[in-house]
Amino acid sequence: MQKDDSEEVTRLFSLKKLPSFFGPESFITGIKERYYFKKKSCEVPELKSLAPTSDTIISSVCEHYGVSFNELLITRRGIFNEPRNIAVYLLRQIRGEKLNNIGELFNIKTYSTVSSILRRVSRLKKYDRKIKSQIGKIQDSINKGQRQT
Numbered sequence: 001m002q003k004d005d006s007e008e009v010t011r012l013f014s015l016k017k018l019p020s021f022f023g024p025e026s027f028i029t030g031i032k033e034r035y036y037f038k039k040k041s042c043e044v045p046e047l048k049s050l051a052p053t054s055d056t057i058i059s060s061v062c063e064h065y066g067v068s069f070n071e072l073l074i075t076r077r078g079i080f081n082e083p084r085n086i087a088v089y090l091l092r093q094i095r096g097e098k099l100n101n102i103g104e105l106f107n108i109k110t111y112s113t114v115s116s117i118l119r120r121v122s123r124l125k126k127y128d129r130k131i132k133s134q135i136g137k138i139q140d141s142i143n144k145g146q147r148q149t
Helices: 007-014 025-035 045-049 054-065 082-095 099-105 111-127 129-148
Strands: none
Touching: 054 082, 054 129, 082 099, 082 111, 082 129, 099 111, 111 129
């Protein structure tokens, strides 16, 4: 039986932490499409591997608002940078990204600033239909992009 195993299968089982999925890229993509957005749970750590990448989320936000990534990095005290704040919010909501990692992506020095952005967007989402609609549209485009890849 050992002789029949390919090198890839042998290497896979020699790893300390086995991957969630094994198979051709088309199979893995199909699993991502079908199950990620249906069964999002913080109790399943491997689910993060199914989530859209940070780049996918950021590019969807940039495309939706018609801005470049560099414009997401702009911060001005007291001014609400909607595209940046929505990108931060979606990275946390969709990927469950750590506050420090989000801060590094957007050149935000402290995780507490990221936390403040998340609270502000979450509060706005409850009361501002426009923001809620924008977030919904971006999530839909991310979902569609996830299905196409």
